[in-house]
Amino acid sequence: MSYFKNVQQVKFEGSQSSNPFAYKYYNPEEKINGKSMEELLRFAVSYWHTFTGEGTDPFGAGTAVRPYNHLSGMDLAKARVEASFEFFEKLDVPFFCFHDIDVAPESDSLSETLKNIDEIVAMIKDYLKTSKVKLLWNTANMFTHPRWLHGAATAPNADIFAYAAAKVKKGLEVGKELGAENYVFWGGREGYETLLNTDMGLELDNLARFFHMAKDYAKEIGFDAQFLIEPKPKEPTKHQYDFDVATGLAFLQKYDLQDTFKFNIEANHATLAGHTFEHELRTARVNGMLGSVDANQGDTLLGWDTDEFPTDLYSTTLAMYEILKNDGLGSGGLNFDAKVRRPSFDTDDLFHAHIAGMDAFAIGTKVAQRLIEDKVLDDFVADRYKSYTEGIGLDIVEGKTDFHKLEKHALSLTEINNKSGRQELLKATINKYLLETFAQK
Amino acid sequence: MSYFKNVQQVKFEGSQSSNPFAYKYYNPEEKINGKSMEELLRFAVSYWHTFTGEGTDPFGAGTAVRPYNHLSGMDLAKARVEASFEFFEKLDVPFFCFHDIDVAPESDSLSETLKNIDEIVAMIKDYLKTSKVKLLWNTANMFTHPRWLHGAATAPNADIFAYAAAKVKKGLEVGKELGAENYVFWGGREGYETLLNTDMGLELDNLARFFHMAKDYAKEIGFDAQFLIEPKPKEPTKHQYDFDVATGLAFLQKYDLQDTFKFNIEANHATLAGHTFEHELRTARVNGMLGSVDANQGDTLLGWDTDEFPTDLYSTTLAMYEILKNDGLGSGGLNFDAKVRRPSFDTDDLFHAHIAGMDAFAIGTKVAQRLIEDKVLDDFVADRYKSYTEGIGLDIVEGKTDFHKLEKHALSLTEINNKSGRQELLKATINKYLLETFAQK
Amino acid sequence: MSYFKNVQQVKFEGSQSSNPFAYKYYNPEEKINGKSMEELLRFAVSYWHTFTGEGTDPFGAGTAVRPYNHLSGMDLAKARVEASFEFFEKLDVPFFCFHDIDVAPESDSLSETLKNIDEIVAMIKDYLKTSKVKLLWNTANMFTHPRWLHGAATAPNADIFAYAAAKVKKGLEVGKELGAENYVFWGGREGYETLLNTDMGLELDNLARFFHMAKDYAKEIGFDAQFLIEPKPKEPTKHQYDFDVATGLAFLQKYDLQDTFKFNIEANHATLAGHTFEHELRTARVNGMLGSVDANQGDTLLGWDTDEFPTDLYSTTLAMYEILKNDGLGSGGLNFDAKVRRPSFDTDDLFHAHIAGMDAFAIGTKVAQRLIEDKVLDDFVADRYKSYTEGIGLDIVEGKTDFHKLEKHALSLTEINNKSGRQELLKATINKYLLETFAQK
Amino acid sequence: MSYFKNVQQVKFEGSQSSNPFAYKYYNPEEKINGKSMEELLRFAVSYWHTFTGEGTDPFGAGTAVRPYNHLSGMDLAKARVEASFEFFEKLDVPFFCFHDIDVAPESDSLSETLKNIDEIVAMIKDYLKTSKVKLLWNTANMFTHPRWLHGAATAPNADIFAYAAAKVKKGLEVGKELGAENYVFWGGREGYETLLNTDMGLELDNLARFFHMAKDYAKEIGFDAQFLIEPKPKEPTKHQYDFDVATGLAFLQKYDLQDTFKFNIEANHATLAGHTFEHELRTARVNGMLGSVDANQGDTLLGWDTDEFPTDLYSTTLAMYEILKNDGLGSGGLNFDAKVRRPSFDTDDLFHAHIAGMDAFAIGTKVAQRLIEDKVLDDFVADRYKSYTEGIGLDIVEGKTDFHKLEKHALSLTEINNKSGRQELLKATINKYLLETFAQK
């Protein structure tokens, strides 16, 4: 049977196409600097938003009209798997991602939950044999069920810590079974609601203990996926311990975990933390910690994680600039941790939204690549910092100076020649590249 | 003498030009729907940011390197006038705007201040005789001098109210003298710092009294410019009475001033109030109150009025969509209430920044015009609301129904057919129009 | 049977009490300026948060452990009614508030929904006969069911408008039946998600049409409750039409509804709109539009409506200052539109939270009353504005001056004597009153 | 001569006093847990806000009426020193803090600036001989002069780096000369405006190089003050590298500087970064990095650093809770990095504001001390986490378990007993302690 009868295979038709179910800019086979767009961008569909999500919001019931809405329990879970592979194939997307309970229903009994997971994982494994799609990453949901109300690895209750360990143990086994290239930790409830009742020191120590045990277990079973922390500042928990990349980095260094983890950076989490998306990417990049990306966008006039599909071409261009400079994402990818708006409730919207996001990243990629090829920013930066390649600047960089010599140098200066940062000109240049990359086809 | 020797006449050279001092998209003579871009966009230079501003910020001294920095007092004021007309002409911009003390130094003596203004106004009038540039609007600065520390028309001190009246009286006379097409009221200190010491009711009444007297005086002297209120929520005063368009509208209606005023809408003020720029434009438009625009952009990750030059093409497109739907701005225009970033300190940056902004609005205009011509949004909206053009919907609109009839209708419904809002598809469409408008040249 | 066995009658025991289930500051019989606290504060319990709410959040399932969790449908609805009256009585709270579907389950069939409502309303009416508690207000939920996904009275679908009319018609009938003192309109989905698909002008006109029909119907059935609009800016809808009090006021004036409505002001909605709670109260008060209060608090470091129980004594003091200055709330009251935090999941927390809120408002009342009695702020304000009671200031207020006379006055001034606003001293005074009101018992 | 004739010696007069120039709660000699309040709180006056500040804001000229306003240059600098010691003594405050150019005028010539500093430092040293007041910390201003427009140690210009080194070299010498107990680094322009022109990696490396050279030079001259980094997220620079405590910690660990520095935590910087003040204090405390405090408060409805005097008793209580738990601040103190509001322009306001702040911290100290003595929070926390003191929890903490054992434990659980976090009860408890600490005197 077909779950998405309205839509046939989505193909690249070029920018002149008026087919709403065609790519206008994303051509998976087009080469960017020697790599196909498919290989470079490594798009992934988020199972939770696209198949499990129901279109609820804090003030409203689910609106999503889905062909499996009449089912429940394992029947529903299986129908979703079937639908998902039809979707992956119609969209021709190379990866997907899931939390354990996105794919298999959670029971109040842990053993039953694990059994449900095993059954669905076997079904997914069968699909993977004949499908082109691969598992970018999986993870364990440790935030939805009431048991996690005070956290998982940072819960004040050791039984909960143990329960979380059992879930992640299974998650690592599933990742290995399905060939996941990464394993993600998002600590949605790892944080605190109020300091009045919180032992922050113990909670952080416990979180580190948990991560070390996870690392040991992955090694034990030979699961060599990249571990990723996904920072987020303040939702659902008032304060989450992995606030942003820098906070995560402080934690990883303190607990000697910096070689075990990289970051999975989400655009909307960046803006909730007060940063741009590109800031978080750059911070991870200069620290060698850029692992993967949750590709979405937020609404900076709203104060929560809206998880919108990414359509802002400035954002996709500057993100791809960092990713291209990082020589790609390695085992990571661009996962659409994004949901259709609640009023976009039919299944066509699922296609429209993914196409919008993939085209937006394709456009960003091409603009960023031309910026890099033309050395537009590189030349400006090189010139701006060139004083560090000679004289006193080189001495500074090479560690050959001290406050005595620097003071002497400073006292000898008759004039200081600062140069304009040219922010306005650079922004106009970005606009020009955005339009002209496509005008000159 | 020339103040801006680096730069010659700025001309339209087309998108292929790599001359940083040329327009790439703004062609003043190009016709958009029968009007030249120059007539339609009515760009204005803000005197305060471009000639009076020194590049300070709350933590730093002025950085702006300007050819008249060595001067002071009336000599400085006159040099700035000379420079400004050279700038207007090199930029080929049709309008400018100023506050009284942008152009003439404020003295502690009111009579001397008024004399200074008269002297400079005479000089400007001379320039206007031979220049193509015109005065879009002027206004009185009633927020910089320490005397305004508690407000002007809303000050707790009646002497200050009187002083403000004298300033606005002169402002109206100057506007008439120089042929200003509008007169602006921005109440930077018309608000309160803390309710603990504030009589909000009296202050609002006084503000209305002030506006009525201004209206009467303008009528008396035959100055028929459009009066404009410029809303802003919370800077420099903790709460300003003209928070946003809706707040201004409530005030104007209450005090029977709604026929006297329209709004001067600033993009960055919109976002500080929690709205998009286009929201404020639409709100004014549907109430027949869209007067003029302070064209800039803010940084929604920062919490103050950054007054950046507008380069975001989404913002310029959606703003121009509202303006084109409004059949232009009438006597208003697009005033760059925008300043170069503090590290963009040389005079070249003044040109780069204005060119960036004018090109961005030219691009936005062309994209918006094509959206309108192709009825992309209009058709979608017409279809979405078509239930109000027939049957029970038409009865609602025509006032022919009541709760009895509506309940009966509702009870008779077997099914309700909502349709998707298609936000993701519409956003992808905007991206396509943004790129294809220029690709298909 | 008892639903809350842990808790006996909650009584005032005074500040020395260490009984967590006793009032320490709220003494319902204590007179404040001639009125008992019970009569003055008119506390109400929100049915939705306290009985219907399940402790979900956007990332988590319900955590609330409630004695009726095993029930469903009408059985659940009836158990909740029983529990609610036990709760009201144990808490000794004089009012409650509800949305239609808080008390009766919503069906996909309108007639069945209305039947459910009738059945539960009859049951509530029985309880009311013997209970001291009264209905402060009721309202219709037009935001939870998927049918409202594009709005109710502002939906693009006329069938939805009719459906909303049927719901409000029933709501007005229920209000009359149960003796509600007010009727509330909160437009959670009356707004837009994106201007790209929205006809703002038509939507606002329709909203006004709806309100006029509601007014006519209430008159027809002789329901003379106060109509209240509850402003909220941006959740769940990206932009809501009743953004804040000022925006509501602009709307009501435009559509000639200002005599029909007052405002129900919620603290957390105020801060989401960028205002303090007291700002919204003052704005309503000076316009004669202060109707009722949703007493809660937000977290200004989070960007959504957290609906916390009010415990901030600054907020309760400044709110009660406005309310006392307004000579109380008339037919309105202080409704705890507040929910226990998700990790506060047991029924004891429901008592702790309400006691915390009632004590906090009792404290605020006593501090505010002493500030008023001692004329601490009144004297400061009177002195600050005294220039408007004489000379030129009095002329301004009495409309006896113009810009000519004011300019002459301004030119005659040799010195301007502004006085410090003394914000720091006033804040220290508030602290002193906060502590000393209770120290001097 | 006297600079502050209106005000005599400020003394503790108790809460009944109505003398606006008396402490009502701060009694320097009162013992808190064995230490006098003076020793425990170590209050400091910020030279910049109180003596150098002029009451400007981005839209307004200085309003501050000061007895030395008629002076300029070194005369002004000397008068300010005289006034400051009169102020310190009248206020009986034990510490002060300054930036180099707060006390001595900056010249365009570095050697002249250094000479000015030396001259004023000699004058201050003389005062210190006979005064009780001491220097809590000094620092170098590397953000006001235009030369710093792109940063200091992170400037793209090596000459600027050298200039900064000369300034800090002198700062360290001055600190040693005056017996400063700490030396502060606040990187107001150490960050970036736009990534488009920024080499973040080089800038961060250079910042670390600078800190290592500073450390070496302090050691060389035998200046053993505690080095402090003061984090701040986004003003004046769009993004500052020391965003918050966690970000600073990541940086210090990466560059092996964690033993050289602690943090100087400012309340308003915390909230600008999206944290509470107590969050930043707790984060520093659990990492052993709590050095000193800039005691002020922000306005979370405004988006910039308002640097208000601290009067919020919740904030002072929770801050003092962390400080008392930290066994005080060691060589640090509570520095009022706070300015009177611009409309609080006379010298009396300087006294009112400091008294308000000192009383607020004295109140917070007493409330926090009682919370600690009564173990109100400690007992709750101990009970909440007690599962980690036995059985599987103890195994986790002691590193004696792994995912196998934890899974086995989890599978064996028949029920999970989470307990309510009791946030509402705890908040009511804080209110009770706030009032009852002073009621029971």
Ligand SMILES: [Co+2]
């Ligand atoms: Co994500």
Ligand SMILES: [Co+2]
């Ligand atoms: Co997200």
Ligand SMILES: [Co+2]
């Ligand atoms: Co403006």
Ligand SMILES: [Co+2]
């Ligand atoms: Co502005």
Ligand SMILES: [Co+2]
């Ligand atoms: Co409410």
Ligand SMILES: [Co+2]
């Ligand atoms: Co709310």
Ligand SMILES: [Co+2]
């Ligand atoms: Co500070």
Ligand SMILES: [Co+2]
């Ligand atoms: Co600050």
